[in-house]
Amino acid sequence: xPVVKGLILSLVVFVLYVGSTAVAAHVLRPRGYLxxxxxxxxxxxxxxxxxxxxxxxxxxxxxxxxxxxxxxFDMAYGFAVLLLNCHNFVDYFFATCSGFxxxxxxxxxDAGDRPITTVDLSAKFKLESETESRRMAPGVGPVxxxxxxxxxxxIYAWRLPYLVKRGWIRxxxxxxxxSLTDTGRIIARxxxxxxxxxxxxxxx
Amino acid sequence: MKQGVFAAMVVSLVWIFLQNLLMFVRPAENRFKSMxxxxxxxxxFVFPVYRWLPMPGFVDASGAATESPCLGLFHAYFFHLxxxxxxxxxxxxxxxxxxxxxxxELLKQGDAGAPLQEIQGRYPVEGMIQQRLExxxxxxxxxxxxxxxxxxxxxxxxxxxxxxxxxLFQAKGQHERR
Numbered sequence: 001x002p003v004v005k006g007l008i009l010s011l012v013v014f015v016l017y018v019g020s021t022a023v024a025a026h027v028l029r030p031r032g033y034l035x036x037x038x039x040x041x042x043x044x045x046x047x048x049x050x051x052x053x054x055x056x057x058x059x060x061x062x063x064x065x066x067x068x069x070x071x072x073f074d075m076a077y078g079f080a081v082l083l084l085n086c087h088n089f090v091d092y093f094f095a096t097c098s099g100f101x102x103x104x105x106x107x108x109x110d111a112g113d114r115p116i117t118t119v120d121l122s123a124k125f126k127l128e129s130e131t132e133s134r135r136m137a138p139g140v141g142p143v144x145x146x147x148x149x150x151x152x153x154x155i156y157a158w159r160l161p162y163l164v165k166r167g168w169i170r171x172x173x174x175x176x177x178x179s180l181t182d183t184g185r186i187i188a189r190x191x192x193x194x195x196x197x198x199x200x201x202x203x204x
Numbered sequence: 205m206k207q208g209v210f211a212a213m214v215v216s217l218v219w220i221f222l223q224n225l226l227m228f229v230r231p232a233e234n235r236f237k238s239m240x241x242x243x244x245x246x247x248x249f250v251f252p253v254y255r256w257l258p259m260p261g262f263v264d265a266s267g268a269a270t271e272s273p274c275l276g277l278f279h280a281y282f283f284h285l286x287x288x289x290x291x292x293x294x295x296x297x298x299x300x301x302x303x304x305x306x307x308x309e310l311l312k313q314g315d316a317g318a319p320l321q322e323i324q325g326r327y328p329v330e331g332m333i334q335q336r337l338e339x340x341x342x343x344x345x346x347x348x349x350x351x352x353x354x355x356x357x358x359x360x361x362x363x364x365x366x367x368x369x370x371x372l373f374q375a376k377g378q379h380e381r382r
Contacts, residue, residue, distance in 0.1 A: 004275065007282075025373040033375060066275060073206060077279075084286040091293035093373065096366040100302060101336045103377035105345060105363040108353050115352030118337060122330050155329045156320065159303055169310060172317065179317025180310050188311035191304045199227040200299050 004066050005059055006078020009051050014085045017044045033098075037090045048082055049075070100155075125155055208279030211254035216287040219246035234343070239295065243288045247281075254280045302332070 021040045030036045052075050058067050096102050107124050108116055160178065163169045168184035171177070180188060195201075223242040232238035254277055298304065309327055310317060337353065340346045345359035355363060370377065 007279075022372050025375070029374050033373070070206070077205065077209060081283070081286065084290055088286070088289045088293060091297070093369065093375075095293070095296060096362070097370045097373060097375040097377065099300075099366075100332065101300070101340060102362060102366050104333065104336055104340065105355060105359050106366055106377050108346060108355050109360060109363040109367070115350070117351050117353070118334060121337070121353070122333050125329055125333065155302060155332065156324065159306065160320070163303060163306070168307060175319070177317040177319050178310060178323065179313070179315060180307065184307055185311065187304070188307040191298060192308050192311060194298050195308070198224050198295070198298070199231055 004062065005055070005057065006052065006074040006076075007081055008059060008078075009048060009055070010078040010082035010085070013044050013048045013051065013082055014089075016047070017041065017082075017086055018089060020044075033093065034090075037086075037093075041086055044086075045079070045082070048079060052078065205276055205279050207254055208276040209283050211250055211257065211280040212283035212287060214257065215246050215250050215253050216284055216291070218249075219243065220291055235295065235299070236292070236343075239288075239292055246284075250280050250284055251277065 017040060021037060024030075024036060024040060025033070028036070057071075058064075104121060107121055111120075160169070160171075163184070164171060167181055168187060169178050170181050172179070219242050223238065227235075227238070305327065306323065309323055313322075337346065340359065341348060343358075344356055345362065346353050347356055348354075366377070369375070
């Protein structure tokens with residue numbers, strides 16, 4: 001029975017996963033990438049188990065000494081490797097393409113030979129430096145309007161509505177106060193506990 | 205193979221636990237360096253654990269005798285490496301995520317919550333940028349010359365890889381979002 005079959009198939013499926021998400025991103029142009037990566041993982045997971053079931057034990061080329069262990073464990077191990085690889089890839093994607101620190105590096109690169117100071121970099125994250133910002137008004141479509149005070153920078157402008165949409169925080173319409181929902185409170189407590197267990201400061 | 209996966213999990217759990225414990229005794233300024241050191245120091249322990257640590261009784265170890273020992277060891281080191289990557293990435297999610305920091309700030313405010321101005325006051329964007337630029341400079345990604353920031357080799361490489369990834373996935377960086 002196979003020993004490395006699960007590993008080989010998981011690596012093949014992982015390559016397909018990266019390729020298919022890149023193609024899907026070009027076609028769909030998603031705003032939220034987590035959903036894309038999660039949705040793409042479902043067919044890949046099913047594909048892995050299907051491939052494992054329909055292919056021979058030796059994958060046509062594996063020597064007998066490499067095919068001598070528990071089949072179900074090998075299948076589970078391959079799936080665990082696939083999960084870890086996909087997790088590593090998605091994390092790397094978010095750390096680079098959506099990472100705050102990396103976006104500072106890209107902003108410095110974009111500046112080319114022009115000098116760029118800390119103030120210039122801060123200005124790149126402020127929306128108020130633009131006199132008008134294009135927004136999508138419900139039922140109307142794109143409109144030009146001044147950025148609201150709470151949307152005065154790129155860090156909070158998309159993040160707060162996103163967190164509200166995910167159901168982690170809520171905004172009181174009367175007081176304009178933001179507070180945690182039950183889900184948000186659980187996540188915040190877990191994060192706080194993990195930060196303490198690692199002796200970390202506020203971070204962020 | 206089972207022995208290899210078991211060895212990888214045991215060694216990873218032990219070094220991660222010890223490394224976090226050490227952070228209370230002597231906190232490292234460069235956490236990535238300390239994690240990498242922990243991982244490298246744990247490498248020699250994978251082989252003895254794989255070779256001599258008995259598997260727990262509930263694991264069916266039948267068939268292990270017919271397996272190639274080299275392959276078992278390969279699985280041990282490979283899985284150990286994947287767990288290291290997973291740990292580092294989870295660490296940075298917890299340590300650096302702006303969204304998670306925001307949730308923790310709101311947790312401190314209690315049920316009443318806080319208006320945005322107050323949250324921003326406690327966690328201003330200028331502060332975030334300043335803090336990150338200093339970290340990037342300390343890690344050798346950028347340098348400050350005549351009050352202007354410049355990329356060093358490592359920083360330029362990462363920025364170019366990011367631009368390629370962003371094009372490949374049609375993603376926008378945080379400085380381009382609205």
